[in-house]
Amino acid sequence: MANKGEPTSYGDVLRELERRLREPAPGLLQVLTGPRQVGKTRLLGEIEAGFEGRARYVAADAAAASLPGWWEAQWAEAERRAVNRPPAVLLIDEIQYVSDWGRRLKASHDAIRRRRVPLHVVVSGSSSLSLGRGARETMAGRFERLRLLHWSAGEIARVFSMDPREAVETAVRQGTYPGATGFLEDRDRWRAYLRDAIVEPAIGKDIMALEVIRKPALLRQLFMIAAGHPAEIVTLQKLRGRLEESGALTTLAHYLDVLEQASLVAGLEKHSEHAVRRRRAPPKLVVLNPGIVGALSDEDEPSPARFGRWVENACLAHAWNSGQTVKYWRAEPYEVDMVTTGSWGDWAVEVKTGRYSVRDLAGLLEFCRRFPKFSPLVLADCEDEATARDAGLPCRSWASFLLGGPPDLPLLA
Numbered sequence: 001m002a003n004k005g006e007p008t009s010y011g012d013v014l015r016e017l018e019r020r021l022r023e024p025a026p027g028l029l030q031v032l033t034g035p036r037q038v039g040k041t042r043l044l045g046e047i048e049a050g051f052e053g054r055a056r057y058v059a060a061d062a063a064a065a066s067l068p069g070w071w072e073a074q075w076a077e078a079e080r081r082a083v084n085r086p087p088a089v090l091l092i093d094e095i096q097y098v099s100d101w102g103r104r105l106k107a108s109h110d111a112i113r114r115r116r117v118p119l120h121v122v123v124s125g126s127s128s129l130s131l132g133r134g135a136r137e138t139m140a141g142r143f144e145r146l147r148l149l150h151w152s153a154g155e156i157a158r159v160f161s162m163d164p165r166e167a168v169e170t171a172v173r174q175g176t177y178p179g180a181t182g183f184l185e186d187r188d189r190w191r192a193y194l195r196d197a198i199v200e201p202a203i204g205k206d207i208m209a210l211e212v213i214r215k216p217a218l219l220r221q222l223f224m225i226a227a228g229h230p231a232e233i234v235t236l237q238k239l240r241g242r243l244e245e246s247g248a249l250t251t252l253a254h255y256l257d258v259l260e261q262a263s264l265v266a267g268l269e270k271h272s273e274h275a276v277r278r279r280r281a282p283p284k285l286v287v288l289n290p291g292i293v294g295a296l297s298d299e300d301e302p303s304p305a306r307f308g309r310w311v312e313n314a315c316l317a318h319a320w321n322s323g324q325t326v327k328y329w330r331a332e333p334y335e336v337d338m339v340t341t342g343s344w345g346d347w348a349v350e351v352k353t354g355r356y357s358v359r360d361l362a363g364l365l366e367f368c369r370r371f372p373k374f375s376p377l378v379l380a381d382c383e384d385e386a387t388a389r390d391a392g393l394p395c396r397s398w399a400s401f402l403l404g405g406p407p408d409l410p411l412l413a
Contacts, residue, residue, distance in 0.1 A: 006147065006323050007146065007323075008147060008148065008149040008321060008322060008323045009148075009149070009151070009152060009155055009321075009322070010038075010039050010043065010148065010151055010155050010159065010178075011155060011158070013032070013043065013146050013147075013148045014043050014046060014047075016146060017030060017032070017043070017047065017122065017146060018047070018050065020120075020144070021047070021051075021087075021089060021120050021122075024087075024118075025082070025086070025087035025088075025117075025118040025119055025120045026109075026112050026113045026116065026117060026118065026119055026120065026121070027120060028142060028143055028144050029105070029109050029121050029122075029123065029142050029143040029144070030120070030121065030122040030123070030143070030144055030146065031122075031123055031124075031143045031144065031145045031146070032044075032122060032123070032124035032125075032145075032146050032147075032148060033124070033125060033145060033146070033147050033148070034124075034126075034147055034148035034149060034263065035126070035149070035150065035202065035262060035263035035264070035288075035289075036126045036197075036198050036201060036202050036206065037177045037178070037179045037180075037197065037198050038148050038149065038150055038151065038177070038178070039148065039151070039178050039179075040093070040124045040126070040148055041059075041093055041124075042178065043148065044057055044091045044093055044122065044124060045057065047089065047091060047122065048089075048091060051088070051089050053081070053085065054081055054082075054085045054086075054087070054088045054089065055081075055088065055089040055090075055091060056074065056077055056078045056081060056088070056089070056090050056091065057091040057093065058074050058090075058091070058092055058093070059093045059094055060092055060093060060094045060095050060096075060097045060098045060101075061093075061094040061097045065097065065098065071098065071104060071108075074090065074092070075090065075108050075112075078090035078119055078121075079112065079117055079119060082117050082118045082119040083117075086118035087118040087119065087120060088118065088119050088120070089119070089120045089121070089122060090119060090120070090121045090122070091122050091123075091124075092121070092122070092123045092124070093123075093124050093125075094124065094125055094126065095123040095124065095125050096125040096126070105121075105123065106142065109121055109142065110142075126206060149263060149288075149320075149321040149323075150175075150176055150177075150263065150288055150289045150317065150321045151176040151177075151178060151321075152171070152176065152318055152321065152322070152402065152403070152404075153167040153168045153170070153171035153176065153318075153399075153402040153403050154167070154402075154403040154404055155176070156170065156171065156176050156178070156181070157403065159178065160178075160181055162181075164399075164403055165399065167403070168399040168402050168403060170184060171290060171314055171402055172290055172307075172310050172311055172314045172402070173290070173294050173310070174190060174290075174291050174294050174295075175194070175289045175290045175291015175292065175293075175294060175295075176289060176290070176291065177194065177198065177289060177291050179193070179197070180193055180194060180291060187300065190295070191294075191295045194291055194292065194295035195295055195296070198292075199292060199295070199296070202262060202264060203219070203220055203223055203264075204216075204220075206262060207219065207258060207259075207262055211258070213255075213258075215247055215251065215255075218243060218247045218251065218252075218255065219255045219258070219259075221243050222239065222243065222252060222255050222256065222259070223259060223264065223265060224296065225239060225242055225243070226256075226259070226265040226285045226287060227265070227287055227292050227293055227296045228296065228297075229285055230285060230286065230287045230290075230293050230309055230310065230312075230313035231284065231285070231286060231309045231310075231312040231313040231316060231337075232284065232285055232309070233282050233283070233284045233285075233328065233330065234282060234283070234284075234285055235282040236249045236252050236253060236282065236283075237249070238282075239252055240252060253267075256283065260288075263288050263289075264287070264288060264289075264292070265285060265286065265287055265288065266285075266286045266288055266317075266320055266326070267283030267284070267285060267286075268283060268284040268285075268286055268316070268326055268327055268328050269281065269283065269327050269328075270282075270284075270327060270328060270329060270330060271327040271328065271329040271336075271339040271371075272329075281330075284316075284328045286313055286316045286317055286320060286326075287313055287317065288317050288320060288321060289317065290310060290313055290314045290317060293310060293313060294310075304353070304354055307353060308351075308352075308353040308354065311351060311353050311398055312337055312338075312351040312353075314398075314402060315337075315338065315349070315351050315379060315398055315401055315402065316337070316338055318401070318402055318405075319338060319340050319344075319405075322342075322343075322344070322405060323342055323343060324340040324341065324342035324343070324344055325340065325341045325342050326338060326339070326340050327339045327340075329348070329363075329367050331366075333363075334362060334363035334366045334367065335363045336348050336349070336350060336363050336364055336367045337349055337350050337351045338350075338351070339367075339374065344405050344406050345375065345406065346373050346374045346375060347374060347375055347376075347377050347406055348364055348367050348368055348371070348374040348375070348376050348377070349376075349377045349378075349379060350363070350364045350376075350377075350378050350379070351379045351380075351398060352378060352379065352380040352381070352384065352388075353380075353381060353398070354381065354384075355384060356380070356384065356387060357387065358387065358390070358391045361378065361388065361391055361393060364376050364378070364393065365391075365393075375394070375406075376393050376394065377393075377394055377395070377396065377406060377407070378393050378394070378395040378396075379395075379396055379397065379398035379401050380395055380397065380398065381397065381398070382397045382399065385397065394407060
C-alpha cells in the first residue's frame, strides 16, 4: 500500500504532479510508478497537453528508442524548449526499457541541474518494483516518487462519465482498469484483454525483471489460487497443499510479498497488539483489482455467496489502493472483515451482502469493545442498512463505499 496521506488515485496523483511542476525548475526528478494499465501514459498525456508545446513526451519502449543517439536527442530537444519557453517538461514513459537507465538518467539530470536549465523531468514505468529499486540505488536524494494505484469506482464514473451505479457494478464484476472500459460489453474480448495485456505480462515479465524468481511455476500457481479465493483467510500450509510444485513456507510468503509489491495480490495481516501473533496468523488474500477475479473465473454470474466474496474483496482492495493500512481480525468465534488505519481514520468494517441479522454483527461489536479507538461500520445492500442501524451501528451501502470511502468522506461521483 502507499504511505499514509500519499496520493494514489488518478485525479489526486495528476493534481499533485501538476503542483510539483509549477515549482521552480529544475526541481527534483519525478518518478511515477504503478502496476500495468492504470493510466500512467494517459496521465503523462494530460501533463503534456497542459504545458501547450513546452512539454516533450517520449516513449522508451518505442522502436526508435533503441537507436544510437536517441537518448541524447530527447534531452537536447527538451533543453531547446526550456530555453525558448521556460519552464519545460521532459516526460519519459516506460523508462525501464532504456539500457542502464538509472546511470544515464542520473548523469543527464545532474547536468541540467548544474547548468540550471529550467526543465522539469518526469519518468514513469510499469515495472514499479524494479523502477523504484533502481531509483533508490542510483538517484538517492534526487527524486520524489508518486505511485498511481488501481482506480476506484468513483474515478471510473467521473473520467468516463459513467452512471455511478453502473460504475460500482463494473468495479465488482469486471474491475477498474481504464483500458478495459471499451470491452465491457464483449466479455470474451474483455477477458482476453485482461489476461493477455495485464495478467500475463505482469506475471511472466514484470515480476521476473524485479528479482530472481527461482520457481516461476510456483509463483504463477500461487497467484492463480489467490485469484480464485478472494477475501479468504488461507494458511500457507493449506496453500502449499494445493500447489502442484512444492515450495517451502518461507518461499510462499516471499512470493506473496512480491505479488503485493507488484500491486496484484495482497496478503493482509491479522490485527493484533502482539507482533508474534501477527506473524503467525494466516494471511487474508485480496486481489487488488477485482477485474482479475472476474477475468480468471469461469462464472459469468456467481452464486450469492461467491458474489459476496467479490464485493468484500472489492471493498478491501479499494481501501488498500486508497493508501490505508488494511488488516483483518479473528478471535474464535468472532471475526471482522476489515480493520483500517490511515488518512480515513480508524475503522472496523463488516461487509454484508443479502439479508443478515444482528447476531451476524457480534464480531464487529466485540472487536470495538476490545479496541475502542476503532469506529464500527457496516457495509450492506441499500435495502438492508436498517438492520445495522437498529443495532446502533453506523451503516453505509457498499456501493457508496466503493464510490468514496467511510461516511465522513465525500463521494467521488
